[in-house]
Amino acid sequence: MNIEQLELTEKRIKIFKALADETRLAILKTLYHSGNELNCTEVGFTCDTSKSNASYHFKTLREAGLIKVRKDGQARYMSIYKETFDQILPGFLDTL
Amino acid sequence: MNIEQLELTEKRIKIFKALADETRLAILKTLYHSGNELNCTEVGFTCDTSKSNASYHFKTLREAGLIKVRKDGQARYMSIYKETFDQILPGFLDTL
DNA sequence: CTTTTAGTTCAAAAGTTATTTAACTATAGA
DNA sequence: TCTATAGTTAAATAACTTTTGAACTAAAAG
Numbered sequence: 001m002n003i004e005q006l007e008l009t010e011k012r013i014k015i016f017k018a019l020a021d022e023t024r025l026a027i028l029k030t031l032y033h034s035g036n037e038l039n040c041t042e043v044g045f046t047c048d049t050s051k052s053n054a055s056y057h058f059k060t061l062r063e064a065g066l067i068k069v070r071k072d073g074q075a076r077y078m079s080i081y082k083e084t085f086d087q088i089l090p091g092f093l094d095t096l
Numbered sequence: 097m098n099i100e101q102l103e104l105t106e107k108r109i110k111i112f113k114a115l116a117d118e119t120r121l122a123i124l125k126t127l128y129h130s131g132n133e134l135n136c137t138e139v140g141f142t143c144d145t146s147k148s149n150a151s152y153h154f155k156t157l158r159e160a161g162l163i164k165v166r167k168d169g170q171a172r173y174m175s176i177y178k179e180t181f182d183q184i185l186p187g188f189l190d191t192l
Numbered sequence: 193c194t195t196t197t198a199g200t201t202c203a204a205a206a207g208t209t210a211t212t213t214a215a216c217t218a219t220a221g222a
Numbered sequence: 223t224c225t226a227t228a229g230t231t232a233a234a235t236a237a238c239t240t241t242t243g244a245a246c247t248a249a250a251a252g
Contacts, residue, residue, distance in 0.1 A: 013116055020112035021240085025105060040199060053241060055200055060239095074198050074249050091186035117210085136229060149211060151230055156209095170219045170228045 011065070015088055018064035023047050024057050028080065029096050031067065037077040107161075111184055114160035119143050120153050121192075124162065124176065128192050133166065133173040 018024055030046045031038060044054040058078065061067045065084040070077045085093050114120055126142045127134060140150040154174065157163045161180040166173045181189050 009118060009121060012121065013118060016112045016116035017239090020109050020116050022105060022109060023240095025108065041197090044199095050242070051199070052201080052243075056240075059200085076199070088191065089185060089188055090191070092184075092188075095184065095186070113209085119210090137227095140229095146212070147229070148213080148231080152210075155230085172229070 012088060014064045015066065015084070018060050018066055021057070021060075023049060023053075024061055025096075027057060027061065028066065031078065031080050032093055032096050037070065037079040039075045039077050043078065108184060110160045111162065111180070114156050114162055117153070117156075119145060119149075120157055123153060123157065125192050127163065127174065127176050128189055133175040135171045135173050139174065 019028075026047045027043055030043055040051075040054065040058060043058075044051055047054060047057070049057075058067070058069070062069060065081055067078045068081045070079075080093070082093070115124075122143045123139055126139055136147075136150065136154060139154075140147055143150060143153070145153075154163070154165070158165060161177055163174045164177045166175075176189070178189070
């Protein structure tokens, strides 16, 4: 396996790990169906857990490249990182 | 969430967990590119681990519905369970 | 400047998954 | 029947992930 293949494999594994969790799938579903960015508190409500745990899941999704976060004042707005899905899991978002 | 949605979510999580592992991705890659069924020993060689560990990974893939196994005498022949990929991850197999 | 709001980080505990080794089952061949 | 081959299973352990609660940072409002 060459280096790009290895990196692709690592990227895939990170993404699949991030997707292999009910809370994180719920977060993605909420984001995808909302159509636009939401703040952490709003998303946190829908996933029924503590804010520190929600923050942990946001980080996991961010590090897998599945969401992106924009900071504005106190609030952080997150949204689906569509490019990653298109590259690694074409067609998946529409099945959510 | 209704029962079908829940079951779909559980199915997805099982699949993503199964895909979130280097050894199992290697097994799927080998199977997909071979174009036809291979026996456990052949697949085991390509994933560089003990036979019991290979067997553990086969089981994980089987239980996620990602491979199917046909028994013939002593040998077991496995192949990609294409329907599952088509349903849950359309387009993914071709990126492997 | 003090307090509230929004969110992150840290460390410990709890839970889950992967690896290892040895024992096991089932079929095939001598 | 005895032995080899192909693979599974079980139990222990190692490695990893998730949850929790408390302490923290940074911006906004009073």
